[in-house]
Amino acid sequence: MTTPQRTDVLVVGAGPAGSAAAAWAARLGADVVLADAAVFPRDKTCGDGLTPRAIGELDRLGLTDWVRAHTVNQGLRAHGFGQTLHLPWPGGNLPDWGSAIARTELDDYLRTTAIKAGATGIDGARAVDVRWDGGKVAAVVFARGSRGGERFEIECERLVVADGVRSPLGKVLGREWHRDTVYGVAGRCYVSSTKPDDPWISSHLELRGQDGEVLSGYGWIFPLGTDAGGVNLGVGTLATAKRPADVAIKPLMGFYADERREEFELGDELRMPTSALLPMGGAVSNVAGPNWALIGDAAACVNPLNGEGIDYGLETGRLIAELMVSTGSTTGGADLGVIWPAVLREHYGEAFSIARRLAGLVTVPRLLPALGPVGMRSDLLMTLALRWMGNFVTDEDRDRAARVWRWAGRRSIARDARPPFA
Template identity: 90%
Template structure:
């Protein structure tokens, strides 16, 4: 962070999570003058599962962070529990890495922000975006505030604005972003807990998530090592909901109950540290994701997988994609090209994923179909690949072709396509 605040910049990035820091790093590497601003003072925590799937690993490797990530924990894949079965499902590899990891967001986000600074971006923290100054249809500058409300105000003028301020996206709302809850969204909680299995090489996912009354809930619980040297695991639960079928569950008590149920098996401690929860817009369920010279990325654009709640990979991807677009098409109207690019990359997979996730919210469907799926290693291996969106544009195998075929047909039937 420099001592004087720049008055203007080529690219202003608001939000220094994986999406914003990734965008800032790539834009700076591609030659732009970049300012990266965030309301928090780093390092700071963020409600998140902390898991890094092979898709996220691929993006971190592109940033040159492979060795740093591998110095943390490395996991082999998913250990799926439920309906009387336990299956070990290795990461499929192919055009993506065949390993995953987990890094607490306090550390991950701070390191990514440092990566952006090393690339040439100017970082400003403790600065909350409170207003914009417009020049016709363009955003000419963003107004920031430091300290308590009513504190020091200043503005930074910009040629292009990248909005990466998370699931609530207050700046996005100022610019007209709207979240549509008619498609599936997530309600999730996360905590940290000591464990005697803190070197476990698998992500444990309990697909038969039950409430205290024994009812099966439309979601899952997870446990996996953090590799932070403290002998801790990330423990969390997530449920799915729609406006028609809202989630009627208290997440933090459910997380405590889930921990109690898993305590003996995983050697868990009694204290759940730093429990947090959040609502997650998913599958591109937002409209107005771009204007003439501004665009939303990552969680702000609802780039969250509807089937597993993963968002770090999409944050890093959309940050890179937008930085490349800003460099290659300097005069482009982002209100036209950015939604089109998002739909080209994610439209099909988000459409079919949120349709399938919506089915999970239908009462009695999961109890009926869950046992069938868990009896088949083949079905669950396919489910892992599809649920994790571990299908790349380069994949040409049968599973990839089926996924894209289903996505095209789902998209054609959407009353509101992703990002529309």
């Protein structure tokens, strides 16, 4: 296929955020190019879990039947401090079920969905620079080949940057990650299991190191269904610049697997172990300019309380596409540098602010061992925690738990030295 020389909307990064943006922009009538540095299918470090919030966005894309053909889970099995609680997904204005699909398959299918919607897909092309026209991005410079010997440009009216947690193109545009608020350090692997159809995803909130100390994080085991024949197993810890994570993730993951092997009927081999740093809770600045915007992981749209990012990637992809089309921004028009940060703060600012404040408390030594047993003794508290931690409070919710969460978010963001996305 001949590489296009120009397009209305150029999307860099074909993960859930970028593919959703490309699919929605193409469905809304824009000329779209979706480019990625990798050749698909490709892997991505992730827990692979799809919460009801993510399921809702996949349903908007018309993918419910495809997702249901994979594993379906009904909620979270929370372990810790001598307790095990089964917490169904809260439902309400969101679906009452979740799933888990390996990112190698999920991302490839979402990219295909965008291409079927009309986007032109380009893979194996790494975005390395931009060409400016005043304060606007006139074109993105791509490199191909193992040594980046072949270079070419694609001109665009609007640029959507969805190139992940490291966001190399975002850095070119001035994106800065602030580590004074909480961030994640996580690793995952795949393990065979004789219980791949477990209807619950499991999270161990009492994550211990090899010396028996309680760590500021959690472990997870997400069944992937009979066809996959195994589970996604991983560990994540929380850190800040003041209290960095002093833990080797991959050895910790191996220790965690050993501790859970008998209970979850796990195999011995940890396949494809990978790890990553996760900017969280909108802890980045310069998320947009006159005709460009960062979305998904690139904009640190990751839940500080559970590390979930797929739902926010899908949501921000849809939101930026709708914004560009509704304001005429696919061919000029509104200044995304003003509008997009305001949209992100409107949708996520309060929730991210209180979530990262609470997650930061978990990094305080001895606080989790003191409070964890109290919370785990109450189904009510843990049910509320599941709803808040998973950000299952929608704009339509008017119940008491939703009102309390919004009230806490407003108070929290008013005290932030640097609010989300600022």
